[in-house]
Amino acid sequence: MECSSGGCCPIPFCPTGIQAIGRCPSGIGCPIATICANGLCCPSPRCSSGVIAQRICVSNAECGNGFECANGGCCPLPLCPNNQIGSQRCPSGGCCCPTGQQCVNDVCCPLPACSNGILSATMCMSGNVCPQGMECNNGGCCPLPMCPSGAQPSGRCQRDSCPAGQVCENGVCCPLPICSNGQFANKLCDYGNSCPMGYICEGRGCCLEPVPLCPNGARANQQCNRGVDCPPGFGCTATGACCLLSLEPVCPSNQNAICQCSSTNNCPPQTSCNMGTCCTSVLSK
Structure with a gap:
């Protein structure tokens, strides 16, 4: 109650519908746990x-960001996982947040920035799996560096090691080149650099050196320098190919x-070609 026009009159109600405790015409002077609203001292909502x-x-609309x-x-909105303040509520399902924000726990949270300055694609926590070609960085899924070949990396190298068929380049796992035979290259090579024995530099990868064809058009068993390099029943041709010897006594x-x-x-x-087979010369008596 308050004294008004010589009588005790009820104090007006607060905007919330609760009875005001007193007046605060200057905007201040309300007791503890009350707030001055429209010139009235009103109990502070919790x-x-x-x-x-x-x-x-x-x-x-009456509350700030x-x-x-x-x-x-x-009341303050719940904090986002990265301890930033959410901008507004969002319904379950994650729609309706402004650009550059993501709905987390029913609150629109700002997406973290990647180390290159761009906004992350989505939020993540340490250890969370990000989409292919991305990694969890600064609380957001950020793109991994591209491979020198322009291919998309699968992830970061682990102690300079990568899964089979991949190689560590610039700290990320990049696919090894595909050889002309359809297989993965043994390793990367630079033009002018030598590959392991039996391999040639094909594009950017060390690929198995093609095995020569046999004179009859069949694929050679392996390469050779001399006959002892070939398995039993095979001979070494002049082109360095182990080819099957004729099963017939030609x-x-x-x-x-x-x-x-x-x-x-x-x-x-000291040999001659006889019906598709090189035979030793006639032994001298």
């Missing part, structure tokens, strides 16, 4: 978190089969 509201309100009108008072009985031959494929010295 937020769901237990803190006293910043001010009395009837709509969110990071606050919402709840229980008749401007060489004369006093001669030995050395390797396959054709009309355009010369036999080794």
Whole structure:
């Protein structure tokens, strides 16, 4: 009650509908746990978190950024996972947040910035899985550096090691080049740099050196420098290919089969081509 026109009159109600405790014409002078609203000292609303509201309100528009009108008072929105203040409420499902924000726990939270300055694609916590080609950095999924070939990396190298079929470049795991035979390259190579024995530099990768064809058009078993390099039943041709010897005794009985031959494929010295097989010369008596 207050004294008005010589009588005790009830104090007006606060905007929240609660009876005011007193007046505050200058905007100050209200008791503890009360707020001056419209010249009235009104009980301070309490937020769901237990803190006293910043001010009395009837709509969110009356509260500043990071606050919402709840229980008749401007209460702080829940903190985002990165401890930043949310901008507004968002319904379950994550829609309706402004550009550059994401709905987390029903609050619109600002997306963290990546180390290159761009906004992250989505939020993440340490250890969370980000989409392919991204990593969790500063609380956000940020793009990994691109591979030198322009391919998308699968992830960061672990102690300079990557899964099979990949190689560590610029700290990320990049796919090894594909050789002409459809297989992954053994390792990367630079033009002019040598690859391991039996490999050639094909593009950016060390690929198996193609095995020569046999004179009959079949694929050679392996490469060779001399006959002892080939398995039993195979001979080393002049082109360095281990090719299957004829199963038929085409060489004369006093001669030995050395390797396959054709009309355009010369036999080794001291041998002659007989029905597709290089045979040793006739033994002298």
